[in-house]
Amino acid sequence: MNPTNDKPVVLLVDDVAANIQLVANFLNDQYRIKVATEGKKSLQLAVTEPIPDLILLDIEMPVMDGYEVCRALKQDAETADIPIIFVTAKDDDAEEELGLELGAVDYITKPLRPAIVRARVNAHITLKQQRDQLQKMALIDQLTHLYNRHYLIETAPLKIANAIRHESPLCMVMIDIDFFKSVNDLYGHDKGDKVLQAVAGVIKANTRQGDIAARLGGEEFLLLLDHCDIEAAISKIEFIRNAIEELKPEGINVTASFGVTKLMDHDDDFDSFYKRADKAVYLAKDNGRNRIEIS
């Protein structure tokens, strides 16, 4: 892998190419640089990989000025969180206020001084990375490193809407470790946690990109299988069921029960879909555990 790919990405927007060149020279040892000399192009680059971590945006540009670009970026959920620093020849408090009102994080006036540009860019990139990290932590289950319930509730409706729009099959699997309470009672919570981590590892190892594996809480997990019909889901779950049975984490016999369901035409929200998977896992418990039921 190219190590430069780990560098944060800065998008430079200025109608004067010489200005871009100047700033790029200050920044290109620390950052990957993308450039645009007009507003419209900058909007495209803001949603194209590599997605910028920060945008340095000239205000005075013909056709679409920096304010307009900023408004458009802030209105689009995909780009709203990218920090913007305005760069301008104007040294005017009212202009500065307008820029900050529009959602820019900072304001640098020309003539540009390299040390100032670098310091501001560094500071805002660091803030963004910290914010991204916090957000990630808020959405990840700290014990198992699967997604948490919060993430699932935010993301599942998008998955469902996508599946409906593209008429693509989507399956939901509810997974519940059997007799987990007695694992905790017999072996203690430390071992119980290790069992949860091991089971989560099996679940995660069997998901593809686009699938969602989440810990709902306690010993309950949920899998959303993207582009997956019920037959494929069942064979995947049978594989996972078997892998968990053979796992014996900490030398403890562990099994799990599974409830699976597919997204149906009348599912217009997460709830009805979820309830069917929940019903199926209860059925699996009732019918003797360590098994799969379909609802």
Ligand SMILES: [Mg+2]
């Ligand atoms: Mg300009």
